[in-house]
Amino acid sequence: MKQKRIEQDLKNFRREGGLSMRPQMALVALLVMVGVCLVPIGAEAAEYPAREIEFIAGYAPGSNTDNFARLASKYGEKYVGKPIVVLNKPPAARGFAALAGAKPDGYTIGIISNSTIGQYYLLKGVTFHYRRSYRVICQIDYSAEGLYVRKGGPFDVPLKELVRKAKEKPDTIKVGIGGAWTAQDFTRAIFEEEAGVKFIRIIYPGAAEAIPNLLGGHVDVEFGPASEWASLYKAGKVNVLGVSTEQRDPRFPNIPTFREQGFDVVMSAIHWIAAPAGTPDAIIHFLAEAFRKGFSEQGFKDAADSLGATGAWEGPEESLKGMDRLDELIRRVVKKYNLEPQ
């Protein structure tokens, strides 16, 4: 029966022309397809910057990192003197790799973040390393990671109380995380270590899915940057029990830090602008200076603020120091959890 049907199918296949019919037309179609893949790109050198600068963001349009890339380009291009064009090349690893592999002539720069440092240890096949593959130009912003709960929910209690509850019944409190081994997941890992607790870790692809689950009571606590919770906090939908900065955020003076509550958790999600390794000093300093001017405008600070972060320019040297600090933290977690590139 089956045999018969297969034979029938094959017969239909042949009768309707199979593959052999009109090979020349198929060839035309293929040629059009191939032709489009081979568009040449020309470039010449002149006084820097002679043309627009490409700004690679390894994230989808509208994502937090993309918003900062666009913000930086908007305020930077005025002082650079040429347009800075944001080019989205998701996923992150592809964007980071594209930046690392770009020509170091100052016409390709990009946004890098905690993930750039972390993926080196976590993602199989990754060759980019924050020190070897890039030259950092400047920091754009940093943002604290907060631990937040549903307002009025069973876990809307002081942090110490939450930790006590977690210790009393280990492995019962559900924590929602917007992405495996992102800055917020690292914060969670460090917090669990410092507080001596263990949560049930539920991973969501992003905050957009994690937050409704917190509000709906499907998970109990969540870690995430201020960009995710700031508006909900102001509207009284969530309560933030602690943040991972060293000092309290002046925008949220009532939110205590983890450190002042006795948990030594200091971690920030940071965005930097970087160029491929080998980009000349003069270009790095020219761009760093241009962005410094742009980022000191009030408009930049306000916009960064509404994106939930603190706009804070830092020059190449300080930025590199900040990366080193993060690298150390990340390596600590990687070692503790025996994480391997996957």
Next chain:
Amino acid sequence: METIQQILYGFSVALEPINLLFCFLGAVAGTLVGVLPGLGPTAAMAMLLPVTFGIPPTGALIMLAGIYYGAQYGGSTTSILVNIPGEAASVVTCLDGYQMARQGRAGPALGISAFGSFIAGTIGVLALSFVAPALVDAALSFGPPEYFALMCLGLTVLTFLAHGSMIKALMMAVLGLFFGTVGIDPITGVQRFTFGKTDLMEGIGMVQIAMGMFGIAEILSTIEQTIKISVFETKVKGLFPNLEDWKRSIGAILRGTGIGFFLGILPGGGAVISSFASYAVEKRVSKHPEKFGTGVIEGVAAPEAANNAAAQGAFIPMITLGIPSNVVMALLLGALMIHGLTPGPLLMTQHPDLFWGFITSMYIGNVMLLILNLPLIPMWVKFLKVPYPILFPFILLFCLIGVYTINNNVFDIYLMIFFGIFGYLVRKLHFEAAPLILAVVLGPMMEKALRQSLTMSKGDFSIFFVRPISVVLLGVAILLLLLPMIPRASTREKIAKLEE
């Protein structure tokens, strides 16, 4: 009463000439990117985002939103005319829309999709203005177990999509589930089937698959049939839907609107799933389900209404909670934030001009789109008279450009071509593409929800049966799978009687 006052205030903002202009520009741009295959609203909005930095936030938001819902109108055009979904939510429209075009009924198909989109869009905005806060609570009651149950229900739609062999449809679905696993596992961060290629880390995009399996495959098989027997010589019968068409479609449009609006509120691929779901519902309630797939107008009206209503529903989590339910919403939020505004629950009270101006602009935008789209129909239909040898290189070119703009990645072009050739081959063997695409959409969401649920319950499967919403959804899914057995039995009896 207060709402009505606010809406009137909103109209005063939206009717300012400059905002009308932005609304119009957005609607035109949206229609355009919707019509061009592959070039979706996301790419267009990302490209236009820097332009909006220079204009006031209200205008920016109105224009960007116009692109978004405008694309939902335009997306069906190429689905109907040349069997190429302009964007993912229009895949289902291909099934009956293209068949209608082949029968010379491209006009009514385009007409009903424009009217359906208009009706759904308008009802959607009304619902958005009046019942948004209540609906968001309903959406929040969906946790991972409820999602899993909903996806199970979604998979039963498969049984309605197939109009050939059920076994073959299921085979394609399984293959689709497999394609859905490619990429970085969202739960553990492990790479699956990526072969070390960063291009595959985010998985295989549904648009690439849909454009390949519908668009490229269609081009290849039309070429093979040569220029002689082509769609385009069939006589065009009527440009607009007639009374009979309306009678058959109006119920479909309303049901599609309801399904679309609710699924649109839930984060994830609301518009796409709702278009499939509404198609299945129509087939279920129809008196002649066997005709679906051969060019019935309900098969066009329902999914088009659903994807437009979903587009409106998706605004709810954004405006009430500041949570984007899809990429387009994330872009809108980003635009607001770069203007220094914080989206979220307080937007309504802190910036009422922006909030209500934006909402009411959508009423105006929907009217504009209808006016814009109806006169275009005769033009689109004429476009079918262009000889295929001239037409196909252009379609191909737009497909190639469109698929590239999704991620600025040449690899996506290869993917589309691969799926084009694959689609062509399986078509020869009478496999259908739609079940595969549905599975690619549902698979990853279903897997994620299942694993999240089981993490929550520490591996206990009873979590799906103790939560009321999930148990009801699972029950409906099982019921839907069992139902077809009953009519089949009765037809068998009939056949037996006839034979006697």
